[in-house]
Amino acid sequence: MSSAIELASAGCRVIVLDMQPLPGGQIFRSLEANMQARPRTDALLSALGPAYRAGLALIERFRAAPGIDFRPGTTVWDLRADGTVGWLRGNAAGYLRAPHVVLASGAMERPTPFPGWTLPGVMTAGAVQTLMKAGRLKPEGRIVLAGTGPLIFLLADQLRRLGVKPALIARTDRLGDKLAALKRVRPAGIPALAKGVGWLARLRLAGIPMRTGISGLQALGGEHLESVRLLAGGKNMDIPCDLLVVHDGIVPSTDLAHAAGLALEWKRDDASWRPRTARDGRARMAPCPSFTTGPCRIRITGDARRIGGADAAAAHGRHAARAILADLGRIARKQGGPDRTEAEVRRTLAARPFLDAAFPPGLAARLPDDATIVCRCEEITAGSLRVAIRNGAADMNLIRGLLRCGMGPCQGRSCATTLARLLAEAEPGRPMPPSPFRARPPLRPLPLGALAGMTGLDPALAQVESLDDKPEEIAGDDVHA
Amino acid sequence: MFAPIGSTEATMTIYLDGRAIPARAGETIAACLLRAGVGHFRTTPVSGARRLPYCMIGHCFDCLIEIDGVGSRQACLSEVEDGMRLHTQDGPAAIAGMEFQ
Incomplete structure (x- = not known):
């Protein structure tokens, strides 16, 4: 959103493809609708807190900016480095091509295989938050939160405000992680730190049981979750449970970047891939045969580039937009030191080194046993x-x-x-695979009817002429430039 | 497992395997069915295990369900529509007019 506002304000025509029905991504999910539904949603908004409502200003600017062609409910199922984007909306599909593409596809929760993680009744913390924001639902029954990361505390605090008291918060992180992380605190990160301490204090005050340093998480049950087993303080705990909420931090969503042939790198300390990008988000091509030639037209921003949260995503979105404007010759390229938007990116990422050290991957720290x-x-x-x-x-x-x-x-x-x-x-010592499985379009399900009726920049794009069914580089003008 | 925060404001009806379920305009099918206490949306093609939504943001594909005769649709990404007919999906998606073993 912040990229689109910055570009549109400078007179660019911007098309925004968003899988959700309303702007706001996952952090400000359904915020517009929840504000419009007041006072019915007052209890929900109050539980979600001021950080959620703060997104409204950005959404209002996004809605008001002239020159933004917002296309909600649109799935991107193909992306190429030459700026070609395959889209699906309802039962209509087609291609667009732009001289600049900003990929802001966000993050996903770290996959955490443990025994029983596929049972009905096991869900991620993000899923529960989505059900709160977009579904106006709160969990009920016997609830266990397990894992690590700030989202566990945020969610627990939001549940507390809704009068929902989890049976246990089982954290994989330890006090030692926090102490070791303290040396990474930077002055600009202190507000985030204070927020975390506040959550913790309120949860303690509310009398919600909490254990740290847990391991060996298992979800047990037949057709539905019945109980949770874990190791805490050297002892096995069995907790009857209706809903197990797991969270092990978030990792960049790399599916689109990878499919576009962009280079990824494995981050060892985080056990995840992330795209290789310049500071302004410009992506690099992977060193392998490419389906397109010419310069890469994609910039990656927000959590899809590097995990940093909502403020950092908005700041980097603006920074990436400024880089595009400089490419277009609409603003002067800043010489020498960092410009205003780059300084903002640094400020908003200041708390990350502490957070990364304080909440290392926990549920996924050890590889699963053979039966999982x-x-x-x-x-x-x-x-x-x-x-x-x-x-x-x-x-x-x-x-x-x-x-x-x-x-x-x-x-x-x-x-x-x-x-x-x-x-x-x-095979320890062998380099990590440079990327996930080879990805080919469609990256998401595409109804046959949509494929058959596909419109695009070039009708030939829809024809399969060989097994290499990716369109070749298309000479000629950029229709959507 | 889930209860509404405040009143549901259900003005629509959707049908799961013929059962009428009140729905609120703008909510996803997944949220609507979870509020109604539906125990599973589908069974897996491999072992027949029951599944419910896991991620709710379109990554895990565990919320697959049959919507108006089309199988393997993501319930967490699809909004409810009045009169929508859903079916619990057993194993792989059925294709109208085709029989598998």
């Missing part, structure tokens, strides 16, 4: 993956072909990082 499902879609266990790896399968795509791991409807979004780590486990 890794690929949720095809129900492939870690054990069967280890057997395939021991038998010589040393490549992610080969394993996908052999076992169907990553071949289900989610297309490997939930299992790719775990499989990459299983490969590394088998």
